[in-house]
Amino acid sequence: MKNYDAVIIGAGPGGIFSAYELIKNKPELKIAVLEKGYPLNKRHCPIDGEKVKSCISCKVCSIMNGFGGAGAFSDGKYNITNEFGGNLHEYIGKKEAEDLMEYVDAINCEMGGADARLYASEDPAIFKECLQNDLHLLKAKVRHLGTDLNYIVLENLYALLKDQVDFYFETSAERVFKEDGKTVVETSTGELFAGDYCILSSGRSGSKWMESVCEGLGIPTQSSRIDIGVRVEVPFETFSHLTDKLYESKIVYRSKKYQDRIRTFCMNPHGVVVNENTNGIITVNGHSYEDPSMYTDNTNFALLVSSHFTEPFHESNQYGESIARLSNMLGGGVIVQRFGDLIRGQRSTEDRIQSGFVKPTLQATPGDLSLVIPKRQLDDIIEMIYALDKVCPSTASDDTLLYGVEVKFYNMEVEVDGSLETKSEGVYVIGDCSGVTHSLSHASASGVHAARSILQKLAL
Numbered sequence: 463m464k465n466y467d468a469v470i471i472g473a474g475p476g477g478i479f480s481a482y483e484l485i486k487n488k489p490e491l492k493i494a495v496l497e498k499g500y501p502l503n504k505r506h507c508p509i510d511g512e513k514v515k516s517c518i519s520c521k522v523c524s525i526m527n528g529f530g531g532a533g534a535f536s537d538g539k540y541n542i543t544n545e546f547g548g549n550l551h552e553y554i555g556k557k558e559a560e561d562l563m564e565y566v567d568a569i570n571c572e573m574g575g576a577d578a579r580l581y582a583s584e585d586p587a588i589f590k591e592c593l594q595n596d597l598h599l600l601k602a603k604v605r606h607l608g609t610d611l612n613y614i615v616l617e618n619l620y621a622l623l624k625d626q627v628d629f630y631f632e633t634s635a636e637r638v639f640k641e642d643g644k645t646v647v648e649t650s651t652g653e654l655f656a657g658d659y660c661i662l663s664s665g666r667s668g669s670k671w672m673e674s675v676c677e678g679l680g681i682p683t684q685s686s687r688i689d690i691g692v693r694v695e696v697p698f699e700t701f702s703h704l705t706d707k708l709y710e711s712k713i714v715y716r717s718k719k720y721q722d723r724i725r726t727f728c729m730n731p732h733g734v735v736v737n738e739n740t741n742g743i744i745t746v747n748g749h750s751y752e753d754p755s756m757y758t759d760n761t762n763f764a765l766l767v768s769s770h771f772t773e774p775f776h777e778s779n780q781y782g783e784s785i786a787r788l789s790n791m792l793g794g795g796v797i798v799q800r801f802g803d804l805i806r807g808q809r810s811t812e813d814r815i816q817s818g819f820v821k822p823t824l825q826a827t828p829g830d831l832s833l834v835i836p837k838r839q840l841d842d843i844i845e846m847i848y849a850l851d852k853v854c855p856s857t858a859s860d861d862t863l864l865y866g867v868e869v870k871f872y873n874m875e876v877e878v879d880g881s882l883e884t885k886s887e888g889v890y891v892i893g894d895c896s897g898v899t900h901s902l903s904h905a906s907a908s909g910v911h912a913a914r915s916i917l918q919k920l921a922l
């Protein structure tokens with residue numbers, strides 16, 4: 463049995479910032495971080511566009527797992543806001559949540575991110591234009607590190623932490639249990655790690671595992687939300703008047719037909735559309751690079767419809783998985799369709815995609831999204847595309863590409879208190895696996911918050 467003051471599961475932003483805050487304030491602490499993925503420099507997705515064209519479902523996905531977590535090759539957009547990205551403010555208060563996000567931003571800048579631009583999505587003229595078209599622009603500040611600068615920040619954070627924190631890579635936590643007042647973590651190889659405190663930060667990819675941990679420790683959970691939609695790809699110029707000023711515009715629309723809320727998510731000017739593998743299911747995502755030499759001619763963003771389930775159904779993630787599986791079954795992965803084909807009720811084919819003016823940045827299977835996405839969500843998406851067309855003309859063009867499906871799996875919400883501690887004493891659940899956060903900045907901030915709670919207890 464290896465003994466530590468704190469054992470952290472997961473080296474994503476949540477885990478990294480917990481370790482950072484603990485060690486910065488109390489360098490004498492013994493801290494272990496168990497991470498089932500690889501160190502940053504060994505994380506390589508085998509898709510090279512030539513020999514390996516699509517996801518081969520590696521045992522450990524280098525996109526989702528390893529130092530830096532799901533955020534390592536992400537667009538590195540740190541949104542400083544309580545408007546989206548999680549509900550951390552509901553647990554710790556609005557001001558505290560924003561202060562923590564600013565704190566994380568300052569550390570990222572110190573670690574090499576200072577040259578990244580800080581955008582404010584508060585342009586009054588755009589806000590008004592959206593409003594006049596029944597579109598609602600959410601206010602936020604966003605530091606866009608970009609995939610390249612984000613990587614450098616992570617490299618520097620690792621260099622700073624590695625001599626003070628014991629990192630165990632390729633080490634998957636299997637079981638978490640209580641023994642003699644300590645929290646014991648058993649790994650897949652049977653190794654045991656005991657901590658006075660344990661911070662669970664296994665992210666979205668570790669959501670199934672978290673369910674079993676909560677069950678074992680008697681920590682209450684609930685699961686009821688799922689976001690389903692598509693990734694839209696348009697020429698850069700279609701959204702340039704928004705993206706040049708705001709970079710990331712989060713726009714919400716309420717559909718006339720169903721009164722559902724649909725939102726834009728993760729907007730990537732000059733970006734690329736990518737595959738995402740969650741528990742073996744291939745969905746779609748997107749990112750972009752800060753380096754102009756990596757720019758594409760397109761902008762991509764997701765359009766997501768939130769569904770909240772009530773009695774008797776609680777398995778919202780299974781609902782999302784079933785829809786994603788359907789697209790995997792029909793398309794062998796992600797399906798791409800031109801908006802015009804969707805409206806005309808015909809599938810897209812290789813020829814139709816090739817003849818379009820928008821060149822896809824992801825090699826996906828041309829097909830028919832209406833065979834995959836439920837009518838309600840598809841109607842919502844189409845309605846919002848027409849609404850966006852009023853503010854960004856040509857969004858509803860024939861050649862606009864829709865990739866499906868994009869699913870935002872929400873982890874079940876774990877019952878935690880204002881310190882993010884569970885009813886199992888000394889066990890904290892933070893980041894995306896808690897259901898409290900869904901973003902880099904909220905996950906990182908939640909890590910700092912839990913660490914500060916532990917530091918306070920240690921000071922008593």
Ligand SMILES: Cc1cc2nc3c(=O)[nH]c(=O)nc-3n(C[C@H](O)[C@H](O)[C@H](O)COP(=O)(O)OP(=O)(O)OC[C@H]3O[C@@H](n4cnc5c(N)ncnc54)[C@H](O)[C@@H]3O)c2cc1C
Binds near residue numbers: 472538
């Ligand atoms: C392609 C992509 C782009 C994104 N872009 C953005 C963006 O621009 N802005 C933004 O705000 N958010 C973005 N996100 C979301 C963001 O990455 C996550 O919200 C954030 O990483 C959550 O941090 P986390 O620490 O909670 O979890 P994660 O980053 O998921 O980290 C969890 C870690 O725990 C490890 N783990 C899981 N289970 C175990 C186990 N049993 N034992 C040991 N280790 C385990 C995993 O390997 C992983 O490394 C993006 C996500 C993806 C996939």
